[in-house]
Amino acid sequence: xxxxxxxxxxxxxxxxxxxxxxxxxxxxxxxxxxxxxxxxxxxxxxxxxxxxxxxxxxxxxxxxxxxxxxxxxxxxxxxxxxxxxxxxxxxxxxxxxxxxxxxxxxxxxxxxxxxxxxxxxxxxxxxxxxxxxxxxxxxxxxxxxxxxxxxxxxxxxxxxxxxxx
Amino acid sequence: xxxxxxxxxxxxxxxxxxxxxxxxxxxxxxxxxxxxxxxxxxxxxxxxxxxxxxxxxxxxxxxxxxxxxxxxxxxxxxxxxxxxxxxxxxxxxxxxxxxxxxxxxxxxxxxxxxxxxxxxxxxxxxxxxxxxxxxxxxxxxxxxxxxxxxxxxxxxxxxxxxxxxxxxxxxxxxxxxxxxxxxxxxxxxxxxxxxxxxxxxxxxxxxxxxxxxxxxxxxxxxxxxxxxxxxxxxxxxxxxxxxxxxxxxxxxxxxxxxxxxxxxxxxxxxxxxxxxxxxxxxxxxxxxxxxxxxxxxxxxxxxxxxxxxxxxxxxxxxxxxxxxxxxxxxxxxxxxxxxxxxxxxxxxxxxxxxxxxxxxxxxxxxxxxxxxxxxxxxxxxxxxxxxxxxxxxxxxxxxxxxxxxxxxxxxxxxxxxxxxxxxxxxxxxxxxxxxxxxxxxxxxxxxxxxxxxxxxxxxxxxxxxxxxxxxxxxxxxxxxxxxxxxxxxxxxxxxxxxxxxxxxxxxxxxxxxxxxxxxxxxxxxxxxxxxxxxxxx
Numbered sequence: 001x002x003x004x005x006x007x008x009x010x011x012x013x014x015x016x017x018x019x020x021x022x023x024x025x026x027x028x029x030x031x032x033x034x035x036x037x038x039x040x041x042x043x044x045x046x047x048x049x050x051x052x053x054x055x056x057x058x059x060x061x062x063x064x065x066x067x068x069x070x071x072x073x074x075x076x077x078x079x080x081x082x083x084x085x086x087x088x089x090x091x092x093x094x095x096x097x098x099x100x101x102x103x104x105x106x107x108x109x110x111x112x113x114x115x116x117x118x119x120x121x122x123x124x125x126x127x128x129x130x131x132x133x134x135x136x137x138x139x140x141x142x143x144x145x146x147x148x149x150x151x152x153x154x155x156x157x158x159x160x161x162x163x164x165x
Numbered sequence: 166x167x168x169x170x171x172x173x174x175x176x177x178x179x180x181x182x183x184x185x186x187x188x189x190x191x192x193x194x195x196x197x198x199x200x201x202x203x204x205x206x207x208x209x210x211x212x213x214x215x216x217x218x219x220x221x222x223x224x225x226x227x228x229x230x231x232x233x234x235x236x237x238x239x240x241x242x243x244x245x246x247x248x249x250x251x252x253x254x255x256x257x258x259x260x261x262x263x264x265x266x267x268x269x270x271x272x273x274x275x276x277x278x279x280x281x282x283x284x285x286x287x288x289x290x291x292x293x294x295x296x297x298x299x300x301x302x303x304x305x306x307x308x309x310x311x312x313x314x315x316x317x318x319x320x321x322x323x324x325x326x327x328x329x330x331x332x333x334x335x336x337x338x339x340x341x342x343x344x345x346x347x348x349x350x351x352x353x354x355x356x357x358x359x360x361x362x363x364x365x366x367x368x369x370x371x372x373x374x375x376x377x378x379x380x381x382x383x384x385x386x387x388x389x390x391x392x393x394x395x396x397x398x399x400x401x402x403x404x405x406x407x408x409x410x411x412x413x414x415x416x417x418x419x420x421x422x423x424x425x426x427x428x429x430x431x432x433x434x435x436x437x438x439x440x441x442x443x444x445x446x447x448x449x450x451x452x453x454x455x456x457x458x459x460x461x462x463x464x465x466x467x468x469x470x471x472x473x474x475x476x477x478x479x480x481x482x483x484x485x486x487x488x489x490x491x492x493x494x495x496x497x498x499x500x501x502x503x504x505x506x507x508x509x510x511x512x513x514x515x516x517x518x519x520x521x522x523x524x525x526x527x528x529x530x531x532x533x534x535x536x537x538x539x540x541x542x543x544x545x546x547x548x549x550x551x552x553x554x555x556x557x558x559x560x561x562x563x564x565x566x567x568x569x570x571x572x573x574x575x576x577x578x579x580x581x582x583x584x585x586x587x588x589x590x591x592x593x594x595x596x597x598x599x600x601x602x603x604x605x606x607x608x609x610x611x612x613x614x615x616x617x618x619x620x621x622x623x624x625x626x627x628x629x630x631x632x633x634x635x636x637x638x639x640x641x642x643x644x645x646x647x648x649x650x651x652x653x654x655x656x657x658x659x660x661x662x663x664x665x666x667x668x669x670x671x672x673x674x675x676x677x678x679x680x681x682x683x684x685x686x687x688x689x690x691x692x693x694x695x696x697x698x699x700x701x702x
Contacts, residue, residue, distance in 0.1 A: 015498060028333060032172045039299075040172075040333040043275040052497025064410040066299070066332035069477040070494075086495035 014079030120156025196241030398439025547580030
């Protein structure tokens with residue numbers, strides 16, 4: 001993986017318990033496995049009690065602040081419909097929103113896989129080899145849910161590919 | 166065996182360094198954002214244990230360091246208030262092994278009751294302080310803290326912040342360091358028994374050590390200069406350094422790692438060389454005050470940036486002197502008590518009974534929010550009981566009789582017990598009612614064990630403090646234990662009776678935290694199997 005000159009900024013938003021942090025672990029893990037400089041930042045604590053959760057992932061050749069500066073997110077991945085509008089300000093002009101309804105929940109094995117499906121959608125836009133994504137998914141989830149999530153990841157990729165066309 | 170490169174949180178990085186630095190004992194009390202340090206240290210094979218509170222944790226760590234071992238003690242910023250008593254005097258005694266005290270501050274209060282800046286503690290107590298800016302520095306500075314502690318026989322404060330604790334950044338571990346000699350005891354009363362005759366020279370020794378460290382810090386400390394291409398100089402530390410590099414990539418930067426005692430000579434030299442120099446820091450104007458007091462010509466941040474966390478945008482504003490009102494971000498969904506949380510029944514009942522509720526620190530502090538609106542005070546750990554007693558002491562009887570204290574199980578062990586002693590010793594004329602909200606875990610910080618669960622940090626078998634016995638031993642009526650979710654009407658009448666009786670009463674509302682139930686079951690199952698395997702023990 002060649003070093004990226006520009007830092008890629010991803011914000012993942014959702015509600016406590018939806019797996020937003022797990023999704024950001026996977027995104028960060030994929031970039032880390034490519035040898036990139038990676039930073040990931042989130043707030044724990046009170047947010048665990050069903051409140052809004054956001055996690056920032058930044059990667060590239062050199063990353064300083066672990067937080068995506070306001071209005072500079074290249075990608076905003078949102079897991080809950082209620083969390084789209086209140087997070088839109090994070091996106092830079094021309095940035096990409098990956099909304100919760102992109103990967104139809106019904107086509108997924110479980111709604112618990114939505115986080116991985118949307119990570120799959122994100123992966124279509126990022127220049128990271130797919131095998132690193134798959135390795136990151138395996139490393140971050142228990143073995144018994146691997147198949148279900150790898151499937152969700154592919155469904156997310158297909159949905160995003162349709163979106164791109 | 167060492168991975169070459171890891172993606173670690175700041176907390177995990179401290180744990181790795183504790184392991185690689187041969188730390189013999191890790192103590193602490195759970196508190197966001199510090200909790201994961203001891204959990205990770207335990208998972209890496211270190212001896213880590215939760216204490217009832219931070220004061221106890223620090224004292225246990227001091228004992229270990231007196232015996233020549235390396236010890237680390239972790240807590241959130243407000244925990245250091247609880248541990249301040251031993252902190253100030255262990256600075257005098259010094260240590261024979263290493264003692265690293267981690268204070269995890271929470272600027273912006275993501276999960277805290279205040280945003281105190283514990284860099285002030287380093288000055289007040291007279292201990293050296295390191296401020297890491299990312300996980301690599303959290304790792305490196307933990308090892309450096311051990312080194313400094315052993316070299317000058319002094320406890321060292323590792324001051325972290327939420328963004329450093331909970332951000333994941335790349336860490337490359339260092340080659341192994343040498344282990345210390347085995348722990349052993351040497352009598353040395355002049356250094357360890359702080360009667361005035363020994364404490365007076367100990368204070369002089371402390372100041373001499375700090376002078377020596379300050380001198381070393383000028384040239385040998387973990388501070389560095391990043392040469393700039395622009396006209397501006399910036400002095401900064403901790404996470405602010407990261408925002409600074411991004412907000413003004415052209416600026417020359419003096420990045421301070423050891424921020425007490427400060428390298429004032431290096432700071433003066435930097436300011437002189439760079440003309441216009443700005444101090445950028447989160448929280449209190451700690452560096453700025455010290456620089457100005459030393460007569461350095463530096464610019465400082467406008468008062469509005471004392472509040473909350475900094476980020477790249479806010480640092481740009483500081484550098485531009487922009488004090489225009491900041492945009493209010495759209496609010497997210499606030500946290501709330503989980504659906505089915507046992508605290509819900511308690512607060513519904515207290516609301517219906519029209520109680521004045523002195524609350525405490527934990528998930529149940531959320532009882533203040535709608536739909537319950539059932540909490541009236543929350544100050545610090547343990548204050549639920551004692552603030553309630555104070556209210557009872559002065560309110561007219563008809564109001565005083567409505568006062569109830571609520572406190573969680575972990576918080577009760579932390580600092581509620583002395584509150585009950587106060588109730589027995591100075592009972593209000595109208596009596597008092599304390600409800601222990603026992604959900605079987607330290608829920609707020611992520612389900613840690615405590616002395617009331619009977620399991621240790623790693624969920625193994627431990628001694629168990631029985632709340633009923635403890636309360637009864639104080640000479641009070643044995644507390645009634647009730648599951649508030651099963652019989653809500655029964656719970657309400659129990660509270661009504663306790664309030665009417667005019668005595669000092671405790672009710673234990675006991676029901677496991679919904680999120681912890683299955684974990685508790687699996688821990689107990691594992692322990693049960695162990696017991697079966699070793700029936701004769």
